[in-house]
Amino acid sequence: MENFNYYTPTRVVFGRGAENQTGELVKQQGSRKVLVHYGGHSAKKSGLLERICHSLEETGIDYVSLGGVVPNPRLSLVYEGIKLCRKEQVDFILAVGGGSVIDSAKAIGYGIANEGDVWDFYEGKRQATSCMPVGAVLTISAAGSEMSNSSVITNENGWLKRGYNTDYCRPKFAVMNPELTMTLPKYQTASGCVDIMMHTMERYFNQSDNMELTDGFSEHLIRTVMKNAKILMEHPDDYNARAEVMWAGSLSHNGLMGCGTDGGDWASHQLEHELGGMFDVAHGAGLAAVWSSWARYVLDARPERFARFAVKVMGVEPGADDIETALKGISAMEDFYHMVEMPVRISEMGINLTEEQIRELAEKCSHFGKRTIGCVKKLDQEDMYQIYKNAGK
Ligand code: NZQ
Numbered sequence: 001m002e003n004f005n006y007y008t009p010t011r012v013v014f015g016r017g018a019e020n021q022t023g024e025l026v027k028q029q030g031s032r033k034v035l036v037h038y039g040g041h042s043a044k045k046s047g048l049l050e051r052i053c054h055s056l057e058e059t060g061i062d063y064v065s066l067g068g069v070v071p072n073p074r075l076s077l078v079y080e081g082i083k084l085c086r087k088e089q090v091d092f093i094l095a096v097g098g099g100s101v102i103d104s105a106k107a108i109g110y111g112i113a114n115e116g117d118v119w120d121f122y123e124g125k126r127q128a129t130s131c132m133p134v135g136a137v138l139t140i141s142a143a144g145s146e147m148s149n150s151s152v153i154t155n156e157n158g159w160l161k162r163g164y165n166t167d168y169c170r171p172k173f174a175v176m177n178p179e180l181t182m183t184l185p186k187y188q189t190a191s192g193c194v195d196i197m198m199h200t201m202e203r204y205f206n207q208s209d210n211m212e213l214t215d216g217f218s219e220h221l222i223r224t225v226m227k228n229a230k231i232l233m234e235h236p237d238d239y240n241a242r243a244e245v246m247w248a249g250s251l252s253h254n255g256l257m258g259c260g261t262d263g264g265d266w267a268s269h270q271l272e273h274e275l276g277g278m279f280d281v282a283h284g285a286g287l288a289a290v291w292s293s294w295a296r297y298v299l300d301a302r303p304e305r306f307a308r309f310a311v312k313v314m315g316v317e318p319g320a321d322d323i324e325t326a327l328k329g330i331s332a333m334e335d336f337y338h339m340v341e342m343p344v345r346i347s348e349m350g351i352n353l354t355e356e357q358i359r360e361l362a363e364k365c366s367h368f369g370k371r372t373i374g375c376v377k378k379l380d381q382e383d384m385y386q387i388y389k390n391a392g393k
């Protein structure tokens with residue numbers, strides 16, 4: 001087992017009616033004025049936003065609002081939020097929505113707490129020294145941003161999607177009522193389930209060994225999400241299935257599933273980020289579309305790990321050797337993705353990549369030849385090109 005540093009400072013308030021405690025939770029943070037940050041229309045339409053504002057009013061907390069966060073949240077709105085917060089002397093940001101809203105809130109938090117252009121952090125030019133506190137009322141189980149140290153923003157200038165990770169941005173609290181996710185379209189539910197599974201799978205495919213407990217948690221988490229995703233395809237109002245998936249979403253990305261590992265691979269995420277930046281695809285769907293192409297490309301570097309995954313997670317019968325078992329497991333995962341109506345190729349998202357676009361994706365993903373990605377097998381720009389090409393078929 002590798003050494004690790006596990007930090008999860010987020011208070012989780014989970015269950016039916018949890019959102020009614022939001023005002024009190026903000027008050028406990030000692031806040032005087034809050035930015036209520038939200039997305040397109042779902043939180044308004046469901047009446048959630050009104051309930052949250054009511055909860056703030058009841059506890060005597062002043063607030064201003066800024067909506068309009070889109071999936072693959074944009075830098076321009078982050079700038080607008082920073083300006084608004086400075087003008088209104090906001091001291092706490094409340095994100096009401098999914099990963100995109102929470103990530104936008106975190107970016108605004110960095111922008112207020114640090115001098116200069118907030119995009120510098122996402123470009124890796126310099127490091128933030130703090131972040132204005134953020135809280136979240138979660139409406140979709142997916143990104144895990146409600147407990148994670150990460151924020152992912154898309155810069156419209158060049159359509160670059162970049163993540164920035166520090167412990168400063170971990171939310172102070174996460175309000176999670178599984179009922180709030182029942183209004184999600186089937187596609188978003190499935191896409192979210194893929195993302196949750198992938199946050200654990202990225203950590204699971206690593207170069208470490210001897211992590212009995214973490215491996216066991218990980219395998220069970222992925223199986224649980226698959227089981228409940230299937231239930232939700234038929235019964236979107238099943239509270240227990242919503243609850244299992246929601247809790248899995250947080251545990252999958254708060255660090256727990258990486259304890260004792262070398263941190264994991266993360267190549268599929270890096271490959272997807274460029275797809276999200278260039279084609280605005282739903283993050284989980286983009287991950288499903290690249291994962292099996294990545295897996296087949298790298299499996300000869302760790303066949304025994306892929307074989308374990310195939311047996312313990314996908315439940316396949318072992319084949320003649322690890323490679324055969326591994327391949328069976330990858331196919332079984334593709335079958336699962338199809339079962340929940342997720343793509344397993346980029347073309348299945350209606351995107352027919354041109355040769356030029358494949359080159360551009362690989363260029364951007366390799367930061368124009370300046371980095372490799374992944375740890376199962378280190379991938380350079382040419383490897384990325386091959387995987388995008390295979391996934392594009
Ligand atoms: O804007 P509204 O109208 O709310 O619609 C949203 C959006 O269209 C809708 N939605 C959310 N809750 C709903 C709902 N519709 C009906 N009922 C509800 N209860 O769902 C759509 C997707 O929302 P979004 O917030 O984009 O989803 P998700 O949570 O999957 O977040 C995706 C973003 O998070 C990033 C992704 O790259 C992507 O930009 N990630 C963030 C991570 C992190 N911060 O730790 C890690 C992830 O790996 C990921 O990269």
Ligand code: ZN
Nearest residue numbers: 143195269283
């Ligand atoms: Zn993700």
